[in-house]
Amino acid sequence: MIRNRLSLHLLVFAAVMVLAGCAVLEEPSEEAEAREAEPREEPAPAPAEEPGAAAVERLMSEARDASDDGDHERAGALLERALRIAPESAVLWHNLAIVRYREGNHDQAEQLAQRSLSHAGGNTELRRRNWEIIAVSRHMRDDDDGAAAARSRADGLQEVGGE
Amino acid sequence: MPRKPARQSRSRPRRRRRLGSWLLGGLLLVLVTGAAYVAWLDYQVRSQFEGKRWSVPATVYARPLELYPGLALSRDGLLAELDAAGYRSAAGGQEPGTWAQEGDRVRLTTRAFAYWDGREPARALVLHFADGRVQSLRDPDSGEPVDLVRLDPATIGAIAPTRREDRLLVQLDHVPVTLIGALLAVEDRRFHRHFGISPSGIARAAIANIRAGRIVQGGSTLTQQLVKNFFLTGDQTFTRKLNEAIMAVLLELRYDKRDILETYLNEVFIAQDGDRSVHGFGLAAQYFFGEPLDALRIDQQALLVAMIKGPSYYNPRRNPERARQRRNLVLEVMADGGVVQEDAARAARQRPLDVLEQRRRPRHDYPAFMDLVQRHLQRDYRREDLQSEGLRVFSTLAPTVQHSAEEAVRRRLGNGDEALEAAVVMLDLDAGEVSALVGGRDPGFAGFNRALDARRPIGSLIKPAVYLAALEQPSAWGLGSVLDDSPLRIEDGQGETWAPRNFDAEFRGDVLLVDALAHSYNIPAVRLGQDVGVNAVTNIVRRLGQDAPRRAYPSYMLGTAELSPMEVAGLYQVFASQGFRTPLRSVRAVTDASGEPLKRYRLSTERVVDPEPMYLLNHALGEVMREGTGRHAGATLPAGMTVAGKTGTTNDYRDSWFAGFSGDTLGVVWLGRDDNAGTGLTGASGALGIWADAVSANAVRGFQPVRPDGVTPVWIDEDTGARTHEACNGSRELPYMADHVPDEWTECGRRRADDDGGGGGLLQRWFGD
Numbered sequence: 001m002i003r004n005r006l007s008l009h010l011l012v013f014a015a016v017m018v019l020a021g022c023a024v025l026e027e028p029s030e031e032a033e034a035r036e037a038e039p040r041e042e043p044a045p046a047p048a049e050e051p052g053a054a055a056v057e058r059l060m061s062e063a064r065d066a067s068d069d070g071d072h073e074r075a076g077a078l079l080e081r082a083l084r085i086a087p088e089s090a091v092l093w094h095n096l097a098i099v100r101y102r103e104g105n106h107d108q109a110e111q112l113a114q115r116s117l118s119h120a121g122g123n124t125e126l127r128r129r130n131w132e133i134i135a136v137s138r139h140m141r142d143d144d145d146g147a148a149a150a151r152s153r154a155d156g157l158q159e160v161g162g163e
Numbered sequence: 164m165p166r167k168p169a170r171q172s173r174s175r176p177r178r179r180r181r182l183g184s185w186l187l188g189g190l191l192l193v194l195v196t197g198a199a200y201v202a203w204l205d206y207q208v209r210s211q212f213e214g215k216r217w218s219v220p221a222t223v224y225a226r227p228l229e230l231y232p233g234l235a236l237s238r239d240g241l242l243a244e245l246d247a248a249g250y251r252s253a254a255g256g257q258e259p260g261t262w263a264q265e266g267d268r269v270r271l272t273t274r275a276f277a278y279w280d281g282r283e284p285a286r287a288l289v290l291h292f293a294d295g296r297v298q299s300l301r302d303p304d305s306g307e308p309v310d311l312v313r314l315d316p317a318t319i320g321a322i323a324p325t326r327r328e329d330r331l332l333v334q335l336d337h338v339p340v341t342l343i344g345a346l347l348a349v350e351d352r353r354f355h356r357h358f359g360i361s362p363s364g365i366a367r368a369a370i371a372n373i374r375a376g377r378i379v380q381g382g383s384t385l386t387q388q389l390v391k392n393f394f395l396t397g398d399q400t401f402t403r404k405l406n407e408a409i410m411a412v413l414l415e416l417r418y419d420k421r422d423i424l425e426t427y428l429n430e431v432f433i434a435q436d437g438d439r440s441v442h443g444f445g446l447a448a449q450y451f452f453g454e455p456l457d458a459l460r461i462d463q464q465a466l467l468v469a470m471i472k473g474p475s476y477y478n479p480r481r482n483p484e485r486a487r488q489r490r491n492l493v494l495e496v497m498a499d500g501g502v503v504q505e506d507a508a509r510a511a512r513q514r515p516l517d518v519l520e521q522r523r524r525p526r527h528d529y530p531a532f533m534d535l536v537q538r539h540l541q542r543d544y545r546r547e548d549l550q551s552e553g554l555r556v557f558s559t560l561a562p563t564v565q566h567s568a569e570e571a572v573r574r575r576l577g578n579g580d581e582a583l584e585a586a587v588v589m590l591d592l593d594a595g596e597v598s599a600l601v602g603g604r605d606p607g608f609a610g611f612n613r614a615l616d617a618r619r620p621i622g623s624l625i626k627p628a629v630y631l632a633a634l635e636q637p638s639a640w641g642l643g644s645v646l647d648d649s650p651l652r653i654e655d656g657q658g659e660t661w662a663p664r665n666f667d668a669e670f671r672g673d674v675l676l677v678d679a680l681a682h683s684y685n686i687p688a689v690r691l692g693q694d695v696g697v698n699a700v701t702n703i704v705r706r707l708g709q710d711a712p713r714r715a716y717p718s719y720m721l722g723t724a725e726l727s728p729m730e731v732a733g734l735y736q737v738f739a740s741q742g743f744r745t746p747l748r749s750v751r752a753v754t755d756a757s758g759e760p761l762k763r764y765r766l767s768t769e770r771v772v773d774p775e776p777m778y779l780l781n782h783a784l785g786e787v788m789r790e791g792t793g794r795h796a797g798a799t800l801p802a803g804m805t806v807a808g809k810t811g812t813t814n815d816y817r818d819s820w821f822a823g824f825s826g827d828t829l830g831v832v833w834l835g836r837d838d839n840a841g842t843g844l845t846g847a848s849g850a851l852g853i854w855a856d857a858v859s860a861n862a863v864r865g866f867q868p869v870r871p872d873g874v875t876p877v878w879i880d881e882d883t884g885a886r887t888h889e890a891c892n893g894s895r896e897l898p899y900m901a902d903h904v905p906d907e908w909t910e911c912g913r914r915r916a917d918d919d920g921g922g923g924g925l926l927q928r929w930f931g932d
Contacts, residue, residue, distance in 0.1 A: 051233020051296065055311035073763060077280055077752075080594065080766050085229060087593030087827070096766075114770050115743055121869060 052085040056092070059085075063095065072103040090119035090126055097133050106137040113137070128157035201409060208410040209417060211393040212426065219332040219429070219553030219756060220321040223536055225560045226596070226751070227278070227313040230290065232300050235863040238267055238292040240563060245271065247562030248317040249453045251519070259285040259458045267292045270303060274458055276315035279557055279752035279760050283313060285458070317562050318449075320533045322540075322549045331445035332553040332756050335425040337457050338444065342464040343424070344502030349468055349493055351385040352500075355420060359386045359411035386411040389427045433467065434474050451479065451518045461503055462511035465493040466518075479518045487516055530609030531602030532560050535729075535749045538615070543762060544753075553756030559596035559749050564589050564861050568599045568830075569606040571856035575849075576604050582836045586613035588732040589857060590829040594766060595736065595745030598828075598861075600729075611837070614728045619818045619835060622722035622811035623683045623846070624731055625700075627738060627780055628707065629692045629720050630680050632699040634776040637903035640695075642677040642779055643879035643895075646687035653689070653717050663689045663721060666812070666845075675884055677897060680783045681791030683810060685721055692720035706771045707734045708744050722811060731822050732831045738781060738807070739824035741868050742772035774871040775900050781807055781868055782898050784823075792847050793823065799855035805865035806858065810846030817841055819849030826864030830854045875901045885909040 050056075059082035067075035079096045086092060093116035101109035113133040120127045131154035139147035228244050230236075236244075245262055250271065256263035262271035268291050275285045288309060291299045300309045318331075347354050353361050365382035383391070390410045414423060429443040434450065441450050447467050448456040459467075469489040470477045479486035491512045498508035536558050540549055548554070568587045576583060589599035602612035611617070633640040648671040653661045663685045665671075671684065679687040692700055697719060701711035709730055716723070726734075729747075737744045745768045752763040784807035787793045792810040800806060808823015819834040819842055832850035835842055842849065870876075877899045880887040884905065887894045891911025899905075 051235070052231045052311075053233070054308075055229070055231035058310045073760075074280060076765060077763060081229070083766070084591070084594050085231065108767055111743075111767070111769050115768055118741060118743070118774060119869070 050086065056082045056086045056089065060092070060095065063099070067099055067102065072099050075099045088119050090116045090121070090123060093119060094126060094130055094133075097130070101133060101137060106140045110134050110137040124157050128154050131157065201413070204406060204410050205413045205417075208390065208393070208413050212414060212418065219551060221540075221549045221552065221554035221556050221753075222318060222331065223320045223322065223533060223556040223558050224316040225319050225558060225562050226598075227276075227316040229311060229313055230288070230297060230300060231311045232297055232308070234297040235295060236292075236297055237295045238264070238269060238290075241269060241290065241292075241297075243563050243566065244314065247566070248314060249449075251453055257287065258454075260454050273312065274315045274455055276313070276455075277555075277754075277758045278313065279555070279754045279758075279763070282758070283315075286312065288312060316557075319529050319558065319560055319562070322533070322537055322554075322556070331443065331449055332429055333425075333443065333445035333456050334757060335421055335428070338428055339457055339459065339464060341461050341497070341502055342444065342456070342459070342468065343428075344500065345461075345465055345468045345493055345497045346385075346428075346471075348496045348500035348502055350388070350471065351383075354385055354424070357384055357386075357415075359413075359415035360384060360408045383407075384411060385427050386414055386423055389423065389430060390414060392430050392432060431471055432474055433470050434478060453519050460511070460514070461497070461507065462490065462494065462514045463517065465497065465511065466490040466516060469493045479516045483516055490516070528607045528609070529560060529565060529600075531606065531612050531614055532558070532565065532597070532600040532749070534602070534609075534612045535597065535600055535615060539749045539764075540753070554761070555754045555756070555758070556750055557752045557754075559591070559594075559598060559751060560600075561589075561591065561598040561861075564591075564828075564857075565599035565601075567860035568601050568857045571853045571860070572601055572604060572606065574856060575853045576834075580842075582838070582840075583842055584613060584617075584835060584837055585853065586617060586728045586833045587853065587857060588614050588728045588831045589861070590732055590736060590739075590747065592736065592739050592824060592827055592829050595740075595747050595768075596751075597729075597732075597747055597749045599857075613833065616727060617833065617835070617837075618725040618727050618730075619833065620722055620813045621724055621726050621731060622813040622818060622820055623685075623688075624726075624734075624809055624811035624820050624822055625704075625720065625722040625724055626680055626683065626688050627784060627809055628703045628734070629688050629695070629700050630676065630783060631772065631776060631780045632695045632703050633676070633691055634779045635699075635703075635773070636695065637776070637900040640676060640691075641899050641903060641905065642675070642783060642897040643877075643884040643899070643905065644676040645673045645884040646676050646679050647690055648672060648674050648679065648684055648687050651686050651690060653693075655716070661718065663718075673882070675879075675881065677783045677786055678791075680809075681786040681789075683787075683792050689717055689720045693717060703772075704734070706744075707737045708746075708771075709734055722813065728831045728833045731820070731833075732829060735808075735822045735824065735829060735831065737771060738777070738784060739829050739866070740768075741781070742770055742774055742777035743768045744771045745769075775873045778868055778871055778874050779898055779900070781866075784808060785866070788823070792845075793821070793851060795847060796823075796851055796855035796858075799852070800859050801862075803865065804859070804862055805867055806862070807866050808854070810851060812845040812847075815841040816843050816845065819844040820846045821850035821854040823854060823858070824866055825858055825862035826866045828858055828862040830858050832857070870898065873901050874898045875904070877904045879905070880909045883907075883909055887911060 059078045063075045063078035063082070066078060076096060076099050079092055079099060083089070083092050083096070093112055097109045097112035097116060100112055110133065113130040117127060117130045120130065131150050135147045135150035135154060138150055225247070242264070250260050250262055252263065253261035254263060256270040257272055259272045259274040262269055268289060270287070270289045272287045273285055276283055287303050289301045289303045290297055300312070301307065302309055352367065353363065361384050369382070387407050390407050429445065432440060432442055433444070433447040434441040436450065441447055444467055445456050448454055448459055451467070452459060452463055466479060466486065469486060469492070472489070476482065477486045477489050494508045494512050497503045498505045536556060537549070540556065568589050572585045572587060576585060583604065585601065585604050587599065587601035588597065590596065591598045600614045602614045603610060648665070650670060651663060655661060665685050666683065670686070674684060674687055697715045697717070700719065701715050704711040709726060711724065733747060736747065745766065748764050750764050753761045755761055785805065787809055788796060788806050793808050796806065804825060806823055806825050808821060811818065811820030817835055817839055820832070822831045824830070832854045834844055834849040875898070876896050878887050878889050878894045879885070879897050880891070881893040881895050885907040886905050887909045888911060
């Protein structure tokens with residue numbers, strides 16, 4: 001049992017690393033497009049059209065650097081600054097969730113992912129990633145049922161929007 | 164007899180010995196006393212020095228304005244921000260802290276500022292405005308577009324002990340070298356060589372003074388002046404001078420020159436401003452030029468140095484000519500001493516004094532908000548540390564929002580009923596930040612802070628919690644549920660009966676749930692509360708972050724709960740954020756005096772209400788503003804600005820409340836009297852107007868929540884709450900939980916005929932069953 005649990009943890013950890021590797025602080029739609037050429041749901045409007053898009057872009061990239069350096073405090077603060085400019089950006093809420101996840105604050109990671117979901121609209125890929133964060137965050141808090149439920153939401157979105 | 168000589172011969176050396184020991188004892192006594200005295204002086208000077216050195220109040224800053232292309236900000240809005248931050252208009256706008264305007268273009272130069280997350284240099288900008296937005300943001304020299312700039316924030320206050328001594332701490336590294344050069348050249352040439360006192364300095368000063376024919380140099384070293392500053396009694400006795408000299412030497416023995424110089428720079432008395440004395444170069448720079456010390460030109464630096472000799476005598480506002488002459492003398496000394504080039508000094512001598520015209524307060528007083536900041540910080544810091552450690556506090560106050568809230572209060576209360584008091588809380592929604600706080604009808608008066616401390620019955624502001632409790636049971640209630648608005652009597656179990664009444668004392672028979680909330684009918688709310696259960700309602704209130712009684716009475720549904728405006732803001736913030744609770748913040752970060760981050764207060768969030776019932780409730784709160792008790796705000800709000808909110812009025816018009824929000828701004832307004840007498844105002848006729856003014860001035864985004872997947876719009880018959888078709892009379896589209904749309908249908912045409920025949924109550928029974 002204990003061994004099982006441990007290996008499960010390792011599995012989750014691996015999943016998180018994958019998650020962190022691909023999703024952290026990146027515009028998911030761009031990345032998704034790079035991965036596959038198939039037509040898919042329209043990503044968020046092109047940055048140049050949104051007021052403050054360049055400012056948000058800059059803060060987001062600084063946040064990415066800070067996060068990669070392990071400076072979660074700074075990364076979080078930069079994302080909060082960006083959120084004050086673009087409070088309805090599901091991507092910013094998502095990235096803040098990842099920063100909190102990375103520093104081990106699983107409760108806030110889930111809550112921020114929930115908040116990202118509330119702004120994600122039809123962005124299936126982003127929704128899926130938020131459910132991923134929720135799943136692993138719940139797992140880390142030993143809420144295995146909750147984790148499974150979130151996992152199946154994520155998998156459902158995979159089938160609908162992905163591949 | 165024979166003994167006598169012997170005794171004498173014995174007694175002489177003894178006497179000599181005794182004399183010796185007396186002398187020795189005396190000497191010892193003098194030494195001990197002297198040592199004790201010196202030790203006492205040492206203690207004095209040390210405690211003073213440490214105390215002075217560290218006794219720097221915390222400085223509180225407003226939130227910095229973020230400038231970027233596309234920002235919703237008009238030119239006049241920017242100018243108001245600049246004014247609050249102490250910028251001034253100057254041709255060219257090329258000096259840090261100045262701006263110049265030409266049509267819809269504004270050129271400005273920011274001031275260098277150390278934020279909690281790093282220092283940003285001064286930079287020049289050209290902004291172009293159109294359609295209420297910043298169209299472009301460019302570097303005027305390169306012409307390159309600029310993404311994002313923080314405008315250095317207004318200083319909104321200091322957390323100081325009651326003693327009115329003000330300071331803006333400067334660190335030695337941030338003091339211009341020319342200023343230090345000027346100071347040493349004029350006040351203490353041998354500063355780096357003497358040991359606290361300087362006999363040759365005194366001699367040199369005397370010679371210099373004779374040569375100049377007037378006093379250009381003082382004999383005391385900076386160290387002595389610093390000691391003198393510690394003990395502010397001005398009598399010039401010999402003992403004092405001696406004490407001063409001893410203490411100066413002690414100070415030099417204990418501390419290094421840098422510490423002494425830095426303390427001097429922050430301690431020296433430069434001017435008197437009413438009941439406030441201006442100490443230190445940092446504050447003096449702000450006070451006379453409205454600029455940080457490191458942004459001063461050399462003529463401005465020279466003027467500050469010039470004033471030390473006689474703060475009142477050389478005050479440039481009162482005695483400009485005298486001050487100008489002394490400044491030029493300082494510039495001469497600077498050039499002679501090689502501190503500046505001769506031609507630079509010559510040019511500087513030609514400049515006007517350039518002090519801020521009349522004493523213009525770049526600081527507005529924000530007592531209510533400062534009170535909030537202090538309470539926030541006292542959770543993490545001791546009061547003494549806040550008052551003495553020179554902490555830098557980065558608050559969330561938005562000066563323009565604050566000014567518009569104050570203006571709204573002033574405009575609507577005017578010179579009317581003097582006893583009518585007001586409180587306003589404004590939030591920047593997404594960040595969960597308090598952007599403004601008004602604690603009374605006179606916002607500059609630091610008295611009773613009603614925004615935080617006036618706990619008053621909230622009246623109908625509680626109703627959304629009642630309706631939310633119902634909407635969370637979608638199998639039982641939806642927005643189109645028919646509620647009973649007929650006379651109601653409730654037994655309280657002790658023989659007393661309570662018969663709630665509607666505001667207009669009418670009974671409407673049947674009303675749709677959405678309308679009962681929009682028009683704030685009391686009887687349906689009490690019935691609904693009875694049906695969902697008081698505990699379900701108090702449970703909601705707790706989830707929204709406020710306390711609720713363990714046992715509540717039916718009258719709880721009409722707002723007997725007493726909350727402060729700030730607490731109400733906490734409740735409504737959850738509605739505005741579509742079910743997410745965000746603990747409200749008034750402080751973003753705190754650094755120590757040298758800019759090292761100490762603490763950051765993060766944004767945190769938690770979903771406490773599910774998206775579907777939240778969306779339904781917010782639809783009803785929107786209906787309040789479209790059709791209900793809040794509709795009159797529409798005349799004030801900008802066209803197309805969608806908002807949601809709720810009015811509140813308590814018995815005998817004691818309290819007039821309004822709480823509401825756009826997509827980005829939440830406001831809570833309370834009007835009432837401190838003696839709890841009636842005001843004659845309802846929420847709609849009182850608080851709503853102030854709210855509409857304040858929100859109109861600041862809201863950019865309307866409140867347009869995204870409809871969750873689980874919610875679908877349904878056509879409902881207004882009279883019966885049954886489903887109908889869009890084309891039918893009395894049809895109305897309402898959002899419903901997709902799994903819980905009503906089963907019953909009404910037929911249009913037939914419904915019309917029936918309506919002529921009977922009352923709504925009858926219809927409800929026919930179709931409902």
